[in-house]
Amino acid sequence: MLRLDDITVRYPGEEHPVLRDLSLTVAAGDLVGVHAPSGTGKTTLLKTAALLLPTERGSVQIDGVTPRGTGYRVPREMRRMLGIVFQSPRASTDGRLTLRRIIAAPLSHDRGFLRPRPSEQVEELADRVQLSADLLDRLPHQVSDGQLQRACLARALALDPRVLLCDEPTAMLDAPTTAVIMHLLREHAESGAAVLLASHDRALLDITCDATSSVSDLATPAVSSR
Numbered sequence: 466m467l468r469l470d471d472i473t474v475r476y477p478g479e480e481h482p483v484l485r486d487l488s489l490t491v492a493a494g495d496l497v498g499v500h501a502p503s504g505t506g507k508t509t510l511l512k513t514a515a516l517l518l519p520t521e522r523g524s525v526q527i528d529g530v531t532p533r534g535t536g537y538r539v540p541r542e543m544r545r546m547l548g549i550v551f552q553s554p555r556a557s558t559d560g561r562l563t564l565r566r567i568i569a570a571p572l573s574h575d576r577g578f579l580r581p582r583p584s585e586q587v588e589e590l591a592d593r594v595q596l597s598a599d600l601l602d603r604l605p606h607q608v609s610d611g612q613l614q615r616a617c618l619a620r621a622l623a624l625d626p627r628v629l630l631c632d633e634p635t636a637m638l639d640a641p642t643t644a645v646i647m648h649l650l651r652e653h654a655e656s657g658a659a660v661l662l663a664s665h666d667r668a669l670l671d672i673t674c675d676a677t678s679s680v681s682d683l684a685t686p687a688v689s690s691r
């Protein structure tokens with residue numbers, strides 16, 4: 466379960482917070498949408514939920530636990546409970562790594578002796594996101610944005626996260642690929658995870674999610690610099 470309680474988030478040096486007193490709960494098994502026009506704080510919200518940005522006030526709970534700190538200060542066992550797909554696959558991947566290595570990264574860091582070898586798991590994950598095996602040895606600049614975004618989703622699913630956070634994951638995809646991704650998000654929620662999907666596309670959220678709210682309904686209006 467993911468729970469944000471009255472969080473306020475302000476970037477260093479900024480006069481006004483981007484998010485003010487925002488509360489949101491995503492129960493295990495639910496796929497919840499957050500709608501926000503561009504520039505109103507979707508990415509900020511997801512990064513805060515992913516424990517990558519600090520809150521000025523309020524708390525973030527993952528399965529009932531409020532971790533201290535952000536980023537690498539968060540205990541590893543808690544970080545591995547979180548998966549995140551960012552809006553821009555190019556900005557969230559290392560252009561020097563093949564798709565195989567991008568997808569394998571969390572597995573390589575996390576492999577116990579009894580786990581299958583990453584290469585088998587990478588191929589299974591690629592298959593789940595309908596990425597053909599011949600693309601796995603290409604570099605990011607040798608694949609389309611949509612193919613790279615599917616690799617990012619495979620990476621996010623690699624450790625079977627209890628909380629999956631997706632920031633406009635289908636912004637660059639065509640309708641059939643969007644349907645594949647939405648089906649995977651639904652499937653992941655049904656496996657018992659809390660899935661949060663942020664998008665500016667209200668219609669997509671309404672047809673896909675169990676519930677959808679707007680950032681403006683969840684928080685006290687913040688002063689926007691859109």
Ligand SMILES: Nc1ncnc2c1ncn2[C@@H]1O[C@H](COP(=O)(O)OP(=O)(O)OP(=O)(O)O)[C@@H](O)[C@H]1O
Binds near residue numbers: 479502503505665691
């Ligand atoms: N590092 C930062 N420092 C200062 N302000 C920032 C920073 N990152 C984002 N902002 C500001 O915070 C506000 C919300 O940004 P955010 O990226 O969360 O919006 P968004 O809803 O995801 O937008 P988009 O859909 O266009 O990606 C914007 O006004 C943006 O300019």
